[in-house]
Amino acid sequence: MRVAFFSTKSYDKESFNHYLPDHSHEFTYFEPKLDSNTIALAEGFDAICSFVNDHLDEKTLIKLDELGVKNIVLRCAGYNQVNLEKAAELGFKLCRVPAYSPEAVAEHALALLMTLSRKTHKAYNRVRENNYSIEGLTGFNIHGKTVGVIGTGAIGKAFCEIMLGIGCKLLAHDIYENEELKKLGVTYLTLDELFAQSDIISLHCPLTPDTFHLINSTTLSKMKNGVVIINTSRGALIETKSVIKALKNRKVGNLGIDVYEQEENLFFQNLSETIVLDEQIARLMTFPNVLITGHQAFLTHEALAQIAKTTLQNLDELAAGGDLSNEIKWKS
Structure with a gap:
């Protein structure tokens, strides 16, 4: 052909x-x-x-x-x-x-989470400038946290297995429950129950009419204060304006995204010499507790x-x- x-x-x-x-x-x-x-x-x-x-x-x-x-x-x-x-x-x-490679995406989700948890991106930049101060770099343990995984297909399953190895309590939500994961100790709950109990939420579901803006002002209000949200799936699972508001009022403690709902005219391009007119991604990048990568989880x-x-x-x-x-x- x-x-x-x-x-x-x-x-x-x-x-x-x-x-x-x-x-x-x-x-x-x-x-x-x-x-x-x-x-x-x-x-x-x-x-x-x-x-x-x-x-x-x-x-x-x-x-x-x-x-x-x-x-x-x-x-x-x-x-x-x-x-x-x-x-x-x-x-x-x-x-x-x-x-x-489900593991490729799952491992990138972990990379986002670990970078946010220990601020290694900030430490890297400091040391390159011979600044060895660790003030302001206090992080949090991932071990022992309750992790909610939305979508337990191949990628979600791989992510669950990684987090179980780190020593987390795993909650999950999916239309189809994975019996193998249940045997490993993953507990399936309703979305509302998962939102209420999770310290960390990682999105691994497809974008459908039912999952469009799954993370919005209503669902964010059901989450713990300081919740960590990771998205390596599809950008439009998150309503950006709502998560910006939640970052401002500290409902969201950390946000790590490899996808963005308006990424089409941004990602996969070198725009370093361009004025980016997307005000929402510009606002996201002003937060010290937000980490964005350009759709590279598969790479x-x-x-x-x-x-x-x-x-x-x-x-x-x-x-x-x-x-x-x-x-x-x-x-x-």
């Missing part, structure tokens, strides 16, 4: 080019993200490969259909950026990477290798015209 590859970064090329010789596909890498303005680049291709901030809305899908490109492979697990109903209506074949060699291998497998199956192991189907 001839594949138009959108939102390309150097690490994408490196990982995919490593495995391409074992497959009969031809890739053309495009740096722009996919939307209705760039979809013309897909003309003449058999498939497109897209990422988390590419647009596969109704307008883009209609244009893609007009170009005769009916195969879409997502090199990510989430698919909230896709209008699934329209894709089904137009007869698209759509595949994703359901799991690449390990192991995860990139698995993303490439699974995506190429999806393309092999699309080319063969048989069953699709990782197909996404619209459910009305």
Whole structure:
């Protein structure tokens, strides 16, 4: 298949080019993200490969259909950026990477938490300037804390296992309870019970209409004062204006996010010489107890290798015209 590859970064090329010789596909890498303005680049291709901030809305899908490109492979697990109903209506074949390295994301969630808990990012900057004072660097133990995990799929499960190893009490909420985790000592509760009892809350659920702005003024009011919130899932799980207010009144003690609800025009770009007009992220970065990374939780060699291998497998199956192991189907 001839594949138009959108939102390309150097690490994408490196990982995919490593495995391409074992497959009969031809890739053309495009740096722009996919939307209705760039979809013309897909003309003449058999498939497109897209990422988390590419647009596969109704307008883009209609244009893609007009170009005769009916195969879409997502090199990510989430698919909230896709209008699934329209894709089904137009007869698209759509595949994703359901799991690449759950441990990569879970470990990044831990990294955010540990950095906030011991202020190592601040200590690093001090020592580089020969400032060896430890005043103001008092942290808190993670051991013994009650950790609430929302979403116990592959990533949430990996995070639970890590936190159990540290010596935390684990609470969880999911539509489907994981029996293996329950045997390890994880207790499943309602969301309200989890909010009320957790010292630390980590989000590992997909973005759906039901989980949109899951963290909002109402749910924040149910949490402990000084709660720590970690989000490595999807930005729009958190209503930013509400969490800013909660940071100001100290309801939220620490916030660590690798995703942001308005990240589309910010993340994956070097804007260091640009005036960023997003006032909410600018406000978040003024808080000393907020840590933001730019959607890098997935970014390990192991995860990139698995993303490439699974995506190429999806393309092999699309080319063969048989069953699709990782197909996404619209459910009305």
